[in-house]
Amino acid sequence: MGIFDFLKGEFIDVIHWTDDSRDTMVWRFEREAHEIKYGAKLTVREGQAAVFVHEGQLADVFTPGLYMLETNNMPVMTTLQHWDHGFQSPFKSEIYFVDTTRFANLKWGTKNPIICRDPEFGPVRLRAFGSYTIRVVDPARFLTEIVGTDGEFTMDEISFQIRNIIVQEFSRAVAGSGIPVLDMAANTADLGKLVATEIAPTLAEYGLSIPELYIENISLPPAVEQAMDKRTQMGIVGDLGRYTQFAAAEAMGAAAQTPHSGMGAGLGMGMGMAMAQQIGQQMQPQATGQASGPWGARPAPAAAEAAPQAAPVAPPPPPVEHVWHTAENGTTSGPFSKARLGRMAQEGSLSRDTHVWTPGQDGWMRAGDVAELAQLFTVLPPPPPPAP
Numbered sequence: 001m002g003i004f005d006f007l008k009g010e011f012i013d014v015i016h017w018t019d020d021s022r023d024t025m026v027w028r029f030e031r032e033a034h035e036i037k038y039g040a041k042l043t044v045r046e047g048q049a050a051v052f053v054h055e056g057q058l059a060d061v062f063t064p065g066l067y068m069l070e071t072n073n074m075p076v077m078t079t080l081q082h083w084d085h086g087f088q089s090p091f092k093s094e095i096y097f098v099d100t101t102r103f104a105n106l107k108w109g110t111k112n113p114i115i116c117r118d119p120e121f122g123p124v125r126l127r128a129f130g131s132y133t134i135r136v137v138d139p140a141r142f143l144t145e146i147v148g149t150d151g152e153f154t155m156d157e158i159s160f161q162i163r164n165i166i167v168q169e170f171s172r173a174v175a176g177s178g179i180p181v182l183d184m185a186a187n188t189a190d191l192g193k194l195v196a197t198e199i200a201p202t203l204a205e206y207g208l209s210i211p212e213l214y215i216e217n218i219s220l221p222p223a224v225e226q227a228m229d230k231r232t233q234m235g236i237v238g239d240l241g242r243y244t245q246f247a248a249a250e251a252m253g254a255a256a257q258t259p260h261s262g263m264g265a266g267l268g269m270g271m272g273m274a275m276a277q278q279i280g281q282q283m284q285p286q287a288t289g290q291a292s293g294p295w296g297a298r299p300a301p302a303a304a305e306a307a308p309q310a311a312p313v314a315p316p317p318p319p320v321e322h323v324w325h326t327a328e329n330g331t332t333s334g335p336f337s338k339a340r341l342g343r344m345a346q347e348g349s350l351s352r353d354t355h356v357w358t359p360g361q362d363g364w365m366r367a368g369d370v371a372e373l374a375q376l377f378t379v380l381p382p383p384p385p386p387a388p
Contacts, residue, residue: 016043026153142207
């Protein structure tokens, strides 16, 4: 060490620390050979604390304020050094500045799902994440338990350990709370306070406190969430019968847009017949019960005392009448009704080999191969017997 450095160390008498990194928790004041002039001024700002370590032993802790480093305001240091009040020489000590403000917006989350027993769904797996705030409340304990001799200690060096503590206590609190999964969103604030209370004794051993802990989200596995979405959809649908009718009507509309699909036409016709039959049954008159007045039930007329007869069953709706087109020698004709095709069969202008087509049929077919038209050719008389 040169003479200039020695003189500079002897005459520098202002000790302070300013930091704008926002993540430094502890910073050691660096001096050549750790020599501090007797009577130097120590400035400790709000949100800071200064800890003196002398020959490996923790000495005095200074809270915010301006101090003159003398024997009268360093009682522990004076005891360790056996100083008298006339001591004026420099002394060797390490000074650690500790940031006592809140370190906010720190993240935590469950790396693996937590298995809980839900009163409604049974065993479920939960994931959760959120944020928390940490603060140094006992600088001396924090220095001795966590920092040690680290000259610059940041929040990243301890955040992983704090996250593990939070996840452990969160798992235990959720598993023992008995709160249903569907009600956890309404109780995240209470769960956060409960977890913060449970981990407070552990963090106090490190000289830390956790003023705030927030649970931002509690989620289920994707398969369970899909099942819950289906259940929500069923609740929105309400009356399943009305929803079936609505779905059938939409299916009929979709089938009508594909007229060349025999399957679509058959599906639409079948759904239409079923809906017509259901509507007819709903329109039948229902037997009424006894009339009641404001003073109770009144006797029914004598005609109503007889046992009600079963309501007649409504006949099924008439079948759908098809119209047909014929094709012969590359020329199409029609449309013809089935009755007209019957007369054409009697007249001989329609045979089994005549190609026919109706909307919804998959291409042209021989009339004899269509079940609905084949009967037109069975009612014809057989050919006459040969002449004698």
